[in-house]
Amino acid sequence: MRDDGHLPPGLERATELLRDESHVRPEWRAAVMASLDRDDPASSIRPVRRWSMRPTAAIAAGVLCAIAGGALTFAATRWSQPARATLAAVDTGRISRVRFTLVAAKAARVSIVGDFNQWNPTTLPMRRSTDGQTWEIEVPLASGRYTYAFFVDGRVARDSAAAESPNDGFGTPSSVILVRGGGT
């Protein structure tokens, strides 16, 4: 395998040309710095954020967060008993506490990974419930759209019953949650 960092000449030259591209527009830089104090990175470059365009946003004013999925089936073949996951969200203002629940009785260690923790499996370990069947965690999330998955005994498992379970092109199973903060 060629992993010494050397490229064939034709590819090397083309790649060098890509390395030369590092232009930063002053307007963009100013927008970055201006965004730092905001509660979301809403861009002055592109003021309409993708979640603000969703029609269901209208029903979220002042109230609750969306519940992504009701009952979810976790179909990892490692467990003879299918694991099921549910999540619920409670709006506490701009931040919503989203409860993730996964039924995986035979799992030894479960955590949740997603955009909200940079897919780091060590930062949000889930707790086994008293019935011994269920793993739970509550995660404070700002309004927005998050991709997430469960990290079960070293394996990534998505919510296979989620309404949206897009393939990210990397082969990583994942699910999507939409969190609607009430704002005020």
Place this chain on the structure above:
Amino acid sequence: MVTPLAPRGYHAAEMTDAELARLAKGGDRSAFAMLVDRHAGACLRYATRMLGSREDAEEAAQDAFWRAHRAIDRFDETASFRTWLMQILINRCRTAMLHRKRRTARVVLDEQAIANAGTPSRAGDVELRDALVRALAQIDAGQREAFLLKHVELLSYEEMSAATGVGISALKMRVQRACNHLQILLAEDRHA
């Protein structure tokens, strides 16, 4: 363009990323601005080639800096700021790609980025660069990610693994496959 830092009795330009991050943790906006200036070009370059659109790249990179600023207190100063920032950016690009799947065809060649790039020093360089951009858009996203990090951003495999969460062996395989695919696509492009 780089906005000069306000005089603060230190020379931010001479500081390491870790030193600037420590100041940023204390609320020093100028220190964070210096980190932006140091890394924005690479972030935009990576995101542009990953997403195939300068507009999407600017949004993803801005999002990444916003998240980095919000999470700066959790940054481990013994680690590489660049790798940490790239980890955030990579995830933003992955998320952006999920949204992109709902859209129609992409404009792969980004004219603004090309216009802003340095003048090619050799005849045929423009065509060569454009051919590679087109080829990158055709290969698997995981391979494109690995190739860009390794050969354009010049990260080590250890840094790539830390930033992507992918094992080193898998990354090496992705880079190798990317190189093979790109060579084939470039050859096809030459003969088209």
